[in-house]
Amino acid sequence: MPEIVLDGLYKDYGGCMAANGLSIKVNDGEYLCVLGPTGSGKTTCLRMICGLTKPDKGKISFNGVDVTNMPVSERKAAMLSQVYSLFPPKTVYENVMFSPEIKEWEEESAKQLVKSMIKMVHMENKVSAYPIELSGGQQQRTALARALASNSDILLLDEPLRALDARLRLELRKELRSLVKEMGLTAIHVTHDQDEALEMADRIAIIRKGKIVQIGTPMEVFQDPATPFVANFVGRSNIFLGKIRSVCETCSEIETDIGAVIKARITNMPEGTDVAVAIKIGSTRMLPIPVPTAEKPEPEQPNGFFKGRVERVLYEGATITIEADAEGIGLVSSKLPNRKYDDYKAGDEVMITWVPEKASVFEIPPEGIEEELRLD
């Protein structure tokens, strides 16, 4: 199975750069998720790999062979489209049979292959159904079987789970990944759903404005984001602005605009640099500040970086999210397990803190932090 290399691709759609120096190396047999907001150039990236869109500039190679000008039909890169595109006048069987038929494979072995693919995606009971009679999940499976039966080496998945019900989407994540792995394909899966990417990918490539911002394992991307955008896009983060006050051996200290000092992991930026600190909301802790009572007129105060007042507590099932207003900083969020639900209520004072190693420090990008964090 091939290794895919995209080298400096550019694609200009009348002033809108869908690819702006896009470079990725996808390893042999890897399941890569390309994660990015709507309009970031994800789909263009897929279309360039299979050849449906021609880059203005740059080179695409499979296993070291330049395929930039190879016809789409020769690339062996099958696309699984968002809407599945099962051919309406054909049955499930005929749809899966599409590739073997047009490639004129030997009939008996083609039949065997198609049958085994249909079985693999558990569609044996629906072989003679037409696409319109299938549920979303069944359509998705059929489209997958059709792609797998085409003898392609590369599978390109364009938001393959998007059109499905929320619950089914979760179930199909594992199934889809294991099928692709079983076939040993190199897969590139485009999505805007970070949970999906985190769960399914061997590696995640974060794309924005036609460029790859970061590429790494789900853990790397989640825990060590390369930019404030990644920090906020892959799992929400609280972002604080300030100046580096000092850097010690274990952590760095940043003075925020209102004077509170917060801690983050070490950085090699010099003191005095304007920085943004990002901490995942799941790693942000809010310690209730006890109210003085008759028994404990001076209760022990918890340690933390600054105070906030709880604005609201959202119950989300397994987790709760607390939103607290910190004076001069704005809203800060924290995600906690649901058993903590009773510990907080609106109006409570809390002390906000986190483990310094979990907070990343970024230089403020030239176009400003607001622009950097925009999700479009």
Add this chain to the structure above:
Amino acid sequence: MSLLKWINDISNNERSRKAWFSLVCLIFVIFIIIPSVFVVLKMFTEWGIVHEVFKDPVMMSTIEGAIWNSFSIAGLVTIIDILVGIPMAWIFVRKPFKGKRILDTLMDMPLAFPTAVVGISIVMFWGIPDGISIPGLGVVVSPYIMLILLHIIFTYPYMVRSLSAILEQIEPNYETAAMTLSASRLTAVRTITLPLFRAGLVTGTILCFARSLSETGGTFIALQMMGVDSTFFTGPTFIAYMKAEYGADVAMGPMILISVLMIILALLLLVVVKVLIMRFKIPVKKVWPQLGRKVSRGAVPKLKDVFSIAFLVLMVLLPTFYIFTFLTQPMADIDYGALLSATGISFLIAGIAVAFNIIFGTPIALYIARKRNTKLGKILDSLVNVPLIIPTTALGFSLALFWGSIYAGGSLSLMMVIFGHIAFTFPLVVRNIAGAVEEVDASYEEVAITLGAKPFQAFSKVLMPIIKSSIVAGAILAFTRSLGETGATIAISDSIKTVPVYIMDLIKLHNYTEAAFCSIILIAICFVLMFAVRILVNRGGNRA
């Protein structure tokens, strides 16, 4: 099989795809566009004889009168069509009622009838022609009003079809939303849906106008039956009359002049209509809630529906089918040999024209549908309309001049008639296919290619089965249009007798009964054809 494989293989090469498409564009321009407007060039090279016409005041006033008649009739007819077409389109799209399917099929019938037949039928219904023993209403004796009534029949279905097509795409949700926000139905329709309607209005207006301007066969016959064919003219009948009366050589000057005038005015009109309707603001700012509510309830909407259906039945269907009253008459002596040979020639011409248009029109339709936003896409999109808007008689005349200037011999007249029919049916085929392709998500073909299909396989195995029914529908539309065409045929050749020309000749000889029976036979053939298509379309449409 090996040819198919060869096509598949070369379709995989981008260069050969480009070469094929360039060839198609070249054929489109050389065989269709240039011949259609060649007469304009001819006017400059033959300026001398055209200039002579200016010196002849009688001729000039006749030409001016003919042009005025053509355009004012087309304009009035279009306005009437819009007024009665909008409520009718509404009924067809939004209201389920008994007999809707039958009405739906009946409405297309005037499109399939040879225009000459409709001409006879109309004059019989409204007027009092000499030599026919079947009683008519006898209320219309003015040729101008008769032609308006006649042209409504030819244009009405186009208007309702264009408007329905757009209305079907406009979701009723908008109206519903407006009504939940307490707008009355009339206000909702007027302020929300009507403005979304413009595209359909443009298409409908252009189609109606063009159809009325082009109409020759039915018009000529109607005028003849009223005995005014040498005194009352429209543009096309003037060309036909001049050619028949004085011959193409003697009447060259006036014929060139009127053709050029018709072509230029028609093309100008195409632009003006587009701009006007797109710029014209349907008044939506003001609302009259009281009035809106009053006319949205009770008797008014019902009256409107009743009026719309009554119009369709009384003004369109009844006059069209009035010719069948001849069935009560004793059967005429029909020259079956002549009729059969005319039918054969008609079918041959229509068949070749449609086949040609499917082969060379499909690539253009695909390009227009898939690359609408590119420059070439836009140019092709406009160019395709040219043969549609040019009056077919002028087009036929122009075409004859073009091929005549290349090949002087006269024996190729059948070929030239075929070229003429190719030109004016080309837009019908292309528009139908392009419309269908636009409805199909491009991802079907794209996915097929990534699965290893060569581009031609993606077209033939994936797209084709989905749009098959629209291709057939377009082909039938073009076929029947070709079958019914009179003006272009007589403008190109005197010797080629297609069925409508044959029927026209019978009328000239006042053989009304024979003409009527020939018409009824032709209608029967058309009807069987339409019926076959309905079945085909329905069968293909089940799963798509």
